[in-house]
Amino acid sequence: MRAIGIILAGGNNHRMKELSQKRAIGAMPIAGSYRSIDFALSNMSNSHIQKIGVFTQYNARSLNEHLNSSKWWDFGRKQGGLFVFTPTVTADNSYWYRGTADAIYQNLSFLKSSHEPYVVIASGDCVYKMDYNKVLEYHIEKKADITVVCKDMPIGANVERYGTIKMNEDSRIEEFEEKPIVAKSNTISCGIYVIRRRLLIEMIERCAMEDRYDFVKDILIRYKNQKRIYGYKIKEYWRNIASVEDYFSTNMDFLKPEIRDYFFKQYPDVYSKVDDLPPAKYNVGAKVSNSLISSGCIVNGTVEDSVIFKKSFVGNNCYIKNSIILNDVYIGDNTHIENCIVESRDTIRANTFYKGEDGIKIVVEKNERYVI
The missing domain is CATH 2.160.10.10 (Hexapeptide repeat proteins)
Structure with a gap:
């Protein structure tokens, strides 16, 4: 695939209460044998993205242990690889990541040293299966600057804690609100974006010059009228682990035969680090x-x-x-x-x-x- 992958897995979420006191959200156990970051990594691998950068920060020890070998997701034989970036003190910068855009900026050399024309950005705390090739084909077909993967939530769902979007008939995004007090739409952003690599570098550098740090607020919302930003709707299963209730109900979903069949018996597979343990x-x-x-x-x-x-x-x-x-x-x-x-x-x-x-x-x- 003509893209590199970035997985944002550094944030902390206080709505997870005691569960996030000793681990990052991306390291939360899911469905018995998996971690939440496994789903984004597996999607990257199944989409034939060979070069992946994972940006970690908060309580990253267990997540870094989980990512200590790329062989479980089949990344990087002779090209590409799995790269884990944590905040480091340099001569120019001694900050932790101050936001998602700042995390990319502090590791901009990863983008600049790559040759692929596109970048797929995903979150490390979502449970879903997706072929990013289809999103990239849609992105090229629409001649979009940025493509945002989105999903229609059921009526009555609490969408105020997501970014909500409104699109026109051509699927171009006209309104984008991050965690609105009163949502005007039940279509939410899934935290998955496709963007041209050179454009991303240019936007991130401009954000840094203006002391702006958040990818959603300072790029997507700020440029929604200047850039061609399109939405790509999905109908398949997608859950975000953002609270104790979300985490509990996501795991309970795997007790449903149709959900287990979708994730574990249908192609493509979901991969994880394997422990040599006896059967139950x-x-x-x-x-x-x-x-x-x-x-x-x-x-x-x-x-x-x-x-x-x-x-x-x-x-x-x-x-x-x-x-x-x-x-x-x-x-x-x-x-x-x-x-x-x-x-x-x-x-x-x-x-x-x-x-x-x-x-x-x-x-x-x-x-x-x-x-x-």
């Missing part, structure tokens, strides 16, 4: 219904309508319902967990009761697992 083990007395149980888990109790991530242990007479158990959690005997998200590496003592009454409860227990 169900001991005598275990009862599991409508749940995802990942590799390395041992289940003794009852699990209903839940997602259990890798290397978790469920004790005897436990009852887990409508919950998400993250990686490497030990749950003691006779424990009841309902409507909860249990943080990774937690140790839940025996005879414990947790239930989310008014929404989803986040459980963070750091008890010592092994006592000498």
Whole structure:
């Protein structure tokens, strides 16, 4: 493909509460065995984009560990590769990334040293499948300066936390509002853009000269009347992990057979870093219904309508319902967990009761697992 890829995975989101205290949103576990950034990386790989830059910043340790090898997504045999950029102190600059445009500006040499004519920019916190080649073909056909991937949200959805757009009959964007107080449209931006590489360099350099740092506010909204900015609508599954409720419902979507079939049984595939773990083990007395149980888990109790991530242990007479158990959690005997998200590496003592009454409860227990 005649494009390089940029994945923006550096931001923090306070609506994720305790879940984002030790990891970036791009590293949030999804569907038992994946991270949220895997979907953007897999889309890049399946679209034959060979050169990818991932911009990380906030709590990037687990995300950097996940990205320590490009082989899982098949990037860069002899050309291209997977490049991870974190903020660095230089003679000219000692700032952290002050916004999405500033993140690109601080790594502008990555764009300038590339030869591909186009750039695909994506967010690292969205769950979806997409062939970016189709967006690029649409971009060229429309003779667009920038193409924004967008989606019509159902009536009544909370679109005020997204960027909302209005298009004319030719799909050219006429209005673009970032997180409006009252939305005038239910069409939202999906945070995926196609732009010519030279134009992007020119715009980013101009933003930096004027002390502007945000890609949406300072490029898309500012230039909407001067540049040819078009929208490309998608109808397929797309979710943004922007809050605890979004994260919970996105994982619960994977309990639906049609969603699992779409992501895991239909071409193209979704790739992730592979851990060499044994298959899940169900001991005598275990009862599991409508749940995802990942590799390395041992289940003794009852699990209903839940997602259990890798290397978790469920004790005897436990009852887990409508919950998400993250990686490497030990749950003691006779424990009841309902409507909860249990943080990774937690140790839940025996005879414990947790239930989310008014929404989803986040459980963070750091008890010592092994006592000498």
